Amino acid sequence: MRHDKPGKDETHAVVRDREGRHALWPVWRPVPTGWQAVAVTGSAAHCLAYVDATWADLRPSSDREAAR
Numbered sequence: 001m002r003h004d005k006p007g008k009d010e011t012h013a014v015v016r017d018r019e020g021r022h023a024l025w026p027v028w029r030p031v032p033t034g035w036q037a038v039a040v041t042g043s044a045a046h047c048l049a050y051v052d053a054t055w056a057d058l059r060p061s062s063d064r065e066a067a068r
Contacts (some may be wrong), residue, residue, distance in 0.1 A: 003064070009060050010026055010044070011026070011027045011028075011041055011042065011043070012024040012025060012026060012027065012041065012042065012044050012047045013025050013026075013027050013031070013037045013038075013041045013047070014037070014038045014040040014041075014047045014050055014051060015031055015032075015036065015037050015038065016021045016035065017034055017036075018034065020055075021033070021055075022038075022051045022054075022055045024044060024048065024051075025037075025043055028048060032050065038050075041043040043046055053059075
């Protein structure tokens, strides 16, 4: 049975929205509308390491574009 509380060994996926924001999402839940999975899954620590390495500017893409 699935539940909404994460387990300590739960597998996550990294998801990204059209603004370039990233989040961790349990793999057993459908990706929410407006988000898409990137090709990274694993433990929360593994996914967070990917996000830390690839998402340098935390501002939404619309804010980054407006600042140019």
